[in-house]
Each structure stands twice: as C-alpha cells, then as structure tokens.
Amino acid sequence: MPASRDTIESVKDAIYKSCLLLDDFKFKDWLELCDSDFTYAIVAYSPEIRRDMTYFSGDRKQLATMLDLLPKHNTDHSPLKRHATVYDVAVDDSGKTAEAITSVLIYQNMLDGINSHIDAGENRLFVVGRYLDTFRLNGGAPKFVRRHVRLETRRLDKGSHWPL
C-alpha cells in the first residue's frame, strides 16, 4: 500500500525541523527528535585511499555528553547554517520505518575566521553532502533512528566541533 502523503510530509517536516534546530544551536531539542537508540555518523568515500571512511560516530548519549562539554572547549565561533532539500522519502510496507535522502549544503557564516576584522560576515561553503536518515514511525511524529551525514567533502580545513 503506497505511503500516505501525510506520512511522507511528516518525515520531511522532521528533517527540516532538525535543520532549524541545528542551525540555531538547539542541540538538546534536536536530540529530542531522535529515538533513544539513535546513532549518528559522518561518513565519506575517499578516492585517495579508495575506501569508505567514518569521520565521526556516536550514539545519542555520546552526542549529548559531547554537546554538554562543548562550552568548555576552545572552538571556532562561526555558526554553521544548512540548506537542505529532501530528495526522496521511502516508507516500508509495514509503514513503521522510513528512509530519506536529503541534499545538504552547510555554510559557515564567518565570525572568528582567520582575522575577524576581515572575515566576519562572509559566508563560506564548508561541506556538501547528503543526510541519509532512518525513521521509526509510531503514529506520532517520526523519530530519527539513524542519521548518516554522507559528505563529498574531504577538505575540511579547521574542521568543526559542532554536529553537521
């Protein structure tokens, strides 16, 4: 039975909501969108070593701990902002899980930069990739079970302490 438009829309809503929350640094609220067994990873394929790589991984608890400790870390202050478009949502036959593919571009809005006097206010593209999300559908709002941020980008310059 084909998935209802409502189900598909609710999955898209969850994805876009995650982008809003991450953009606004509302990490606790973002994790609330995720189920208790949520796992997160940033992955990429490297043509240099011709291998799939995991750049970062963690479960919900590890992410929460990491995000709690963040204020104690020296970090670049330039916020990351996302532009995302959901390309595809596939709901399985049981109607209990869904998978989505979302194209995402993540920009840095420069604040510290290298020299904030010169760099602040500029936008730079940081990474390009896709959110590959898996959801549990319980009747209420879809809950994230797994997010893989599959990056094309391997030139990561200073990197980031924040989730993508």
Added chain:
Amino acid sequence: MPSRNAAQWNTPPNSLRIDEFVDSRIYSDPAIFEEELEKIWKKSWLPVCHESELPEPYDFRTLTIAREPILVVRGPDNKIRAFLNVCPHRGMLIERRPSGSFLENQASGNPKHMTCMFHGWQFDMKGNCAMITREKEGYQDRLSRKDLGLRELRCETTFGNFVWVTLDDNNTQSVNDWAGDALACIQKNLDAEPLEVFHYHKAIIGTNYKLWHDTNSEFYHDYMHYFNRITGFTPEYFARKNVAHKNGHVVVGTFEVQYEKYQLGKSRAELSFPGLPPNQWFMVDLFPGANFNLRGSALRVDVMTPLSADTVMIEFRGLGLKRDTAEERMRRIEHHNSIWGPFGRNLHEDLLGVAGQGSAMLPGSEPRRIIQARHENETIHDEVGMRHFYQEWGRRMNRLPSDPTRKYMEAAE
C-alpha cells in the same frame, strides 16, 4: 607585568639566548619560503603515502612535492616506484586523478600503461617509454623511445611500508640513515604486521608549515585542550622525555593516557598495536614536516605540503592493521576520530592555534620574536624540540632563525 611601548616590545629580554627565539619573518617572508623549497623540501625524504593506498600491481597515486607533480605506482613486480608525473614530450601532467589502476583502459591509452592524453605517448610501470605515436614518421632516427623514458625518483617503501620519495638524486642517505634513529622507538610496532590506512582528510590552513610542525613538536599547548587538562597532567605525563635526534628530528616519549576520566566510557587499553603496551604513546616529528603519532589504538601520520609562506596543506591519515576485524577497525576509527578526527576534540583546537598565528604573521607584518625558551630537563613541556628543529633549519638555510638576515652560527651555549 606592564605593557610595553614599541621600543620595549622590540627589544629582546637580556636573558633570552639567540636559540631561544625565532624571528617571525621565517614564517612570513616569501623569499625565505622559496629558499626553503629549494634547500629543504626538494632535498628531503618525505613519507608521501602508504602502500595500502596502492595495494595491487598497476595501482597508482599522484601527489606533489615542492610544486613538482609526482606519480607513485606499483609495478607488476609488486615494487613501488616514483616518477615525475610529467611527460617528456611537452611537459603535460601524465595522470590527473588522485588514484586508480593502470590496468584499466584509458581514453587515449592501453591497459597496463601510463598514457599522456595529449599525444598518446605511453609509458610502462618502470618508466620506460613504451610507445610514441607515429614515432618513425616524425623523428626518423634522431629521437626514439629509448631516449625518452620518465624521470624516476628515489623511492623507498619502509617504516611501516610508508612510501618515501625524495626529489634529490644526490641525497645519498637512505630513509633509515636519515631518520632511523628517530623512528627506532616505533619501528617494531610499524613493521610487525601490515598496516592499512582507514582515514584520510586534508586541511589547507592559512599559516606557515613550520607553525604546524612547531605545534606537533611541543605539548605545552595541551593547555588548550579541555580533556588534556582534566585527565592528562599527571606526574607520569610531566616525566615524559622530549628528545632531539640527528637531522632535525624530535621524539616525545611514552605516556599513560587516563581516558576513564574523560567521560567517554571504556578505557582504550584493550586495543593496541603489535608490541606497543596499552595506553602507551610515541610522537615522532620528522624534519621538515611530517609526524608519526602512535597511540594505543591508532597510528596518525600527518604530512605537509607547503603552498606559500602563509598557506600549507596538511594531509591527515589514520592507520590500523590490515588484519583488523570489522569490530576492531571500528574501535580504532572511533578512538582516532574522538581526538584527531576533523570533528573530534583536539585537532580543531590545534588548527585554531596555528591559523591564529598565521593571521598575525602575514607577509609584511612586523618582525616579532617567537619565543621557544622553556627548559624543563627535556621533559614534555620543554621546547627543546623546536630549538632543535631550528638548529637544523638554520644550518640548511644558512640563516640565523633569530635574525634571518644574518648567516647561521651555532648558538653560544
């Protein structure tokens, strides 16, 4: 202590010896940079990649050293060779991709050959010119394939089967002659079993390559890392040695890492490298700009490619054992990533440090003293590593690091 006016700022304290500071112009002067490429980067051995990046015969990798394009290829005899990635005909880059296999057919060339797409000249894996299109028609008896092989570069596969290349044919030292002393502490761990690269990323940072190398050579900057402060500053930590080796290399000694205190759960004690006791660690900083960093569960290797006085590309690799099970590999990757990954704790902070230095030492900024004066019995917060590097640098460049307008002289003891 009071702030200083310009004259006071520019006068070194009387107690500072000439090897205890460097002049920031060594990090910012474009002419010095060009000289470094000629005198240092074109003359040193560099660990450009790992053999696991080209595992099969006919596999290749491309890279650059001091702006020269290099092709590293594994022959059908399984031996890895390096060539200038330049066609002897009209100077075209022969292979444009970062990696691949010459077993595959090419648009202008045949399997088992390197083909320059421009005029279809082909070369074999030993650098022989195998084929010149319409050779006799154009060159008659004057020029032939046998005159036009590739330029082969000295290349060794060693120390964990890293591929080392030098642009200098006159460099008669082997990698072992040059860096064997410094790498001795980890050699048996690197050579015990075949290694495999599992992590690769790159950063292009607005800073001089030596500033990144300095950060890899000194650990006083552990103050910038939250977890190092709360878990790492133990008596064992402060007892670790910071040892200078010939040819400008530096080694920092072993260290019992207290991971439990850092809320990430299980100790990393279980997984290790062959022959390396759990929770031990070695860091080898090789002149002029590579770093082997072996912790309990992952080997990290950084290699730099300086692009200009104020820009450097750093390639970051993480390695495990080829025989890792999927579970062991995932644990190594997680351990590697949590500290050294691009989205982990420490690397971002280290890069912030050197990027900030770079922004304050742009070409044309005022010459400043960069102090490297810590003496602590050659233990971990001693800055002997940097002083030793700049001794070697000064000799090779024949410039005094504390005043690069003057010729090098040994620092008065």
Added chain:
Amino acid sequence: MAWKRVCSVDGFAANAVRKFTVDGVEVVAVNLGGDFRVIPPMCPHMEEPLGESGLYQDGVFTCTKHLWQWDLKTGAKTGVAERDIKMYRTKVEGGELLAFIDKPLEYEYVEE
C-alpha cells in the same frame, strides 16, 4: 569437439563488433555482412580491448586506439598495423555462429 557456440546470428547487426565469453575463453565476433569472424579479444599491438575499441566499416577492421587496421577476410595487416590478427575458424549452422576454439589464441606482448 572444439566447435563451440558463440552466439545467435539473429539480431547481430552488420558491422557490429561484440565481445563474448565462450566456455571461459573471451573472444570478439565481427559481422562482415553475412560473413563472420571470431578473433582474440585484445589488439595485437598493446592489448587494447577490441570489444570496446574495434570498429568495422567498409571492409576494414580498425582498432581505434592507434588506428591499426586489418582486412578481416584474411586477418592480414594493412596500413600502419605491424602484426596480423589471429582468427578462429568459424561457421554458421542453424542460425548460430560457431567457432573452433581448441585453446585460446594469444599474442606475445613485449614486457619490459
């Protein structure tokens, strides 16, 4: 019994060059226009896969990498080619192209 079935003649267009694996032996078959030839899969020059790079038109078979050419009626080289092409015996029986493949025909290539 080394006559082996390569393929059906039906649907094999004139001038087409196609690769087949016959009992583990790779071959290339060319339709000369009613007549067929079955040859080893690689060019005798530098091992170019003829299934990808071979072109048959106007009675001439060309390897498009370095433009070696042959008269496939006989396998004889023409133009700049320096070696002949080896050929398997062929016949068409009952709408099927058969080739006599006893052991694979191979060329010797210079390896440095």
